[in-house]
Amino acid sequence: MAPPLPALVLIVVVAIPLSAAAVVFPTEALPTKSGYLPISPANASLFFAFYEATQPLTAPTSAPLLLWLQGGPGCSGLIGNFFELGPYFVSPDSVSLSRNPFAWNRRFGLLFIDSPLGTGFSAAPSPADIPTNQSVIAAHILAALQSFLALDPSFRARPFFLTGESYAGKYVPAAGAHILDVNPTLPEALRVNLHGVAIGNGLTHPVAQVATHADAAYFSGLINARQKRELEALQAEAVALTRAERWREAADARGRVLSRLQNMTGLATLYDAAKQRPYRTDPVGAFLNRPEAKAALGARGDVAWEECSDAVGAAMHADVMRSVVPQVESLLRRTRVLLYQGVRDLRDGVVSTEAWLGEVRWDGLPAFLDADRAVWRTRDGDLAGYVQRSGALSHVVVYGAGHLVPADNGRAAQEMIEDWVLQAGPFGRRGCVVAAA
Numbered sequence: 001m002a003p004p005l006p007a008l009v010l011i012v013v014v015a016i017p018l019s020a021a022a023v024v025f026p027t028e029a030l031p032t033k034s035g036y037l038p039i040s041p042a043n044a045s046l047f048f049a050f051y052e053a054t055q056p057l058t059a060p061t062s063a064p065l066l067l068w069l070q071g072g073p074g075c076s077g078l079i080g081n082f083f084e085l086g087p088y089f090v091s092p093d094s095v096s097l098s099r100n101p102f103a104w105n106r107r108f109g110l111l112f113i114d115s116p117l118g119t120g121f122s123a124a125p126s127p128a129d130i131p132t133n134q135s136v137i138a139a140h141i142l143a144a145l146q147s148f149l150a151l152d153p154s155f156r157a158r159p160f161f162l163t164g165e166s167y168a169g170k171y172v173p174a175a176g177a178h179i180l181d182v183n184p185t186l187p188e189a190l191r192v193n194l195h196g197v198a199i200g201n202g203l204t205h206p207v208a209q210v211a212t213h214a215d216a217a218y219f220s221g222l223i224n225a226r227q228k229r230e231l232e233a234l235q236a237e238a239v240a241l242t243r244a245e246r247w248r249e250a251a252d253a254r255g256r257v258l259s260r261l262q263n264m265t266g267l268a269t270l271y272d273a274a275k276q277r278p279y280r281t282d283p284v285g286a287f288l289n290r291p292e293a294k295a296a297l298g299a300r301g302d303v304a305w306e307e308c309s310d311a312v313g314a315a316m317h318a319d320v321m322r323s324v325v326p327q328v329e330s331l332l333r334r335t336r337v338l339l340y341q342g343v344r345d346l347r348d349g350v351v352s353t354e355a356w357l358g359e360v361r362w363d364g365l366p367a368f369l370d371a372d373r374a375v376w377r378t379r380d381g382d383l384a385g386y387v388q389r390s391g392a393l394s395h396v397v398v399y400g401a402g403h404l405v406p407a408d409n410g411r412a413a414q415e416m417i418e419d420w421v422l423q424a425g426p427f428g429r430r431g432c433v434v435a436a437a
């Protein structure tokens, strides 16, 4: 069912001057496998790109596998691939690629999927096929994953981790809980070997999160007390509409909070209070829409790649203010959970996560809340942030980063994900925080 591997169509590897239109796609930047994964329930398929581990600690056939899901809703996983954590990034010239020294496929096999259907290169057969809720998305992710795991006999036994950022704060819990619910009903040979989930700057429990923007901005010195009161009134509307389950109006009300905050602060982006310009992802689109890039990736030539799909955003509008905390609770009882946030994010940042974390119904919560928040340093001795952990739950604050943590502080993000997956360093089984060096 998988399309031919892109190795058959690869473009070569010469340094082509900027003026030339041809895309420079070095062989070593090509995915190990890519193309489309059938999702049987929808008679459709999701685009994927998979990169095998380059320096695994064990044989590659037993190295952990990570799936990365992008946010939005409706933003392509290829932003993660080519701007945040994949082995190569699109350069600002939009025709060449440069190696990412902090790629997440150093120790692990790394899979990107364009989900939900309608996102990135995953064109929906018709607009009506675009999912409108988390249960459909979770079922599609599991179906795509089953198609992926069938591609190589070694894949299924490898420890599997679900990761993602922002709106994936919904997808990761929904898909993770769905996988663990379905596993016992499957023959052993078809189970997914889920070992944990990681969420970066997630939107997970919006009714609590939307109520934190005024405080976060005020106590950062970005707004004054009168502006804080004005924002609090807007937040209260969003909360009331959410409690009334008027989902679309609630999502609109949240939008008003964020645009008012944007207006008051004059920030280039609420995703990172320290940036003078928004994240520069435009070159990724210019690159991916070149025919040579689509051919090299095994993507459909007739699909125009968009960073974020308005059609998916519209289909998911009534989902925005819905919570997936029950799914997080169910995961905490059965597997490991990592929540991490870049400290400079004013949309889905640290305070926004702390706001709901204290409310989860989980036996381990009192011990977690009582645990130390340890200073965390990179192996070079730089401040990387803070780690608080107890039992199944780890909460990491990443210093020097906004919303797109791996793009802003690649070194810390790589050390975090490697150590958390491997239960080493600050995530070691004995729980000691490793000092510098």
Ligand SMILES: *[C@@H]1O[C@H](CO)[C@@H](O)[C@H](O)[C@H]1NC(C)=O
Residues within 6 Å of the ligand: 043, 125
């Ligand atoms: C499934 O999709 C294919 C290709 O788009 C189409 O030809 C076929 O009719 C579809 N089958 C069903 C049952 O919808």
Ligand SMILES: *[C@@H]1O[C@H](CO)[C@@H](O)[C@H](O)[C@H]1NC(C)=O
Residues within 6 Å of the ligand: 132, 133, 135, 136
């Ligand atoms: C999700 O959407 C599907 C398809 O529209 C629908 O059948 C299902 O009832 C929805 N589920 C929930 C929980 O809303």
Ligand SMILES: *[C@@H]1O[C@H](CO)[C@@H](O)[C@H](O)[C@H]1NC(C)=O
Residues within 6 Å of the ligand: 262, 263, 264, 265, 266
């Ligand atoms: C905020 O909104 C007002 C009224 O629409 C507008 O005049 C002003 O330029 C905006 N300020 C910023 C920084 O966007």
